[in-house]
Amino acid sequence: MIDNIVDITLLSLIAIHAVAIIRMRSLFAVVMLFSGFSFLSAGLFVVMDAADVAFTEAAVGAGISTVLMLATLALTYTPAEADKEEKAPTHKPWLPLSVVFITGALLIYGTYNLPGFGDPNAPSQLHVAPYYLEKSMPETGVPNVVTAVLASYRGFDTLGEVTVIFTAGIAVLLIIGGRRRVKSKIEKNGGDREA
Amino acid sequence: MDMILGHYNYWMVIIIMMAGFYTVISRGNLVKKIVGLNIFQVSVFLLYISIGNVKDGATPIIEKGVDLYSNPLPHVLILTAIVVGVATTALGLALVVRIKEAYGTIEEDDIHNQDQSL
Numbered sequence: 001m002i003d004n005i006v007d008i009t010l011l012s013l014i015a016i017h018a019v020a021i022i023r024m025r026s027l028f029a030v031v032m033l034f035s036g037f038s039f040l041s042a043g044l045f046v047v048m049d050a051a052d053v054a055f056t057e058a059a060v061g062a063g064i065s066t067v068l069m070l071a072t073l074a075l076t077y078t079p080a081e082a083d084k085e086e087k088a089p090t091h092k093p094w095l096p097l098s099v100v101f102i103t104g105a106l107l108i109y110g111t112y113n114l115p116g117f118g119d120p121n122a123p124s125q126l127h128v129a130p131y132y133l134e135k136s137m138p139e140t141g142v143p144n145v146v147t148a149v150l151a152s153y154r155g156f157d158t159l160g161e162v163t164v165i166f167t168a169g170i171a172v173l174l175i176i177g178g179r180r181r182v183k184s185k186i187e188k189n190g191g192d193r194e195a
Numbered sequence: 196m197d198m199i200l201g202h203y204n205y206w207m208v209i210i211i212m213m214a215g216f217y218t219v220i221s222r223g224n225l226v227k228k229i230v231g232l233n234i235f236q237v238s239v240f241l242l243y244i245s246i247g248n249v250k251d252g253a254t255p256i257i258e259k260g261v262d263l264y265s266n267p268l269p270h271v272l273i274l275t276a277i278v279v280g281v282a283t284t285a286l287g288l289a290l291v292v293r294i295k296e297a298y299g300t301i302e303e304d305d306i307h308n309q310d311q312s313l
Contacts, residue, residue: 004200007203011203011207014241015207015210015214018211018215018234019214021214021218021230021231021234022217022218022231027226030226031230034230037234037237041240044241044244045244048245048247049247049248049249049254049255049265050244050247050254050265051254051256052274053273053277056274056277056278057240060277060281061233061237061277061281064281065233065281065284068288069229069230069288072226072291072292073226075292075295076291076292076301086222086224086226086227086302087223087224087302087304087305089221089222089223090223091221096220097217097221100216100220101213103216104209104210108205108209111206111209112202114202114246116201117204117205117245117248117250118248118249118250118251118252119201119250120249120252120263122246124246125249125266128268129266129267129268132267132268133255133267137257143256143257145257146267146271149267149268149271150271150274150275154271157275158275161275161278161279164279165278165279165282167282168283168286169282171286172285172286172289175289175290175292175293176292176293
């Protein structure tokens with residue numbers, strides 16, 4: 001019961017953050033609200049028994065993402081316009097609003113056939129998950145099943161993930177690494193920071 | 196009541212997802228678009244973790260005396276997705292910085308005006 005209450009409270013707070021981000025104009029406030037949004041979702045991951053995901057979300061989602069966004073704001077706006085606001089939208093919101101409402105209504109209609117939240121007999125709980133829960137300890141000797149799957153059973157997938165990050169890092173360096181020849185008013189060192 | 200408690204997570208996830216989607220398609224500021232994309236992404240993480248949750252289950256770290264665990268496989272998938280998501284965010288933000296240099300603005304309308312593409 002207490003789990004349900006915490007779950008509902010955190011989810012509502014996350015939704016409020018998301019709506020506040022839409023309505024906020026100041027970009028700095030938007031980035032800070034996004035950081036809070038990520039931390040709240042990390043808390044929710046803990047409630048839903050996903051400790052490893054919560055660690056990663058708090059460190060990477062709330063930490064590194066926020067730092068990258070703040071760095072981008074610092075590079076795109078001069079100190080004089082530090083509390084810069086985004087321009088008021090020039091279009092009427094009706095078209096995007098109707099697209100969003102139709103999509104949302106279809107998705108909610110789709111959830112009616114999903115098994116309930118926390119149902120131990122849901123198909124996703126009965127397929128291969130019991131195998132890993134029973135065998136990972138004797139086969140790999142790692143008590144944390146998530147780590148065992150990530151680093152041992154699916155080690156090559158994790159290697160592929162590292163390749164993706166490496167590619168993204170190279171791409172970032174190629175896009176903004178060689179930009180010192182471009183004339184600029186402010187001192188910029190974003191290339192080092194992204195690396 | 197069972198229906199509401201059993202599906203509350205999915206509905207809220209969809210609301211958060213649509214909030215992110217709306218930010219992406221209705222706002223012209225590129226940094227805000229990327230924040231919207233991240234909100235969309237986090238909502239998908241929440242959906243996966245909700246599906247993996249088992250009522251009264253423990254965190255999937257094997258321990259004596261515990262025999263009901265949550266499903267570890269969505270956790271593995273989402274762990275990978277979070278890290279890849281940050282890589283794509285970094286790439287998107289680098290493109291924003293580059294666009295600012297080329298056009299002097301990160302507002303979509305101004306960029307279209309300069310290109311006379313709308």
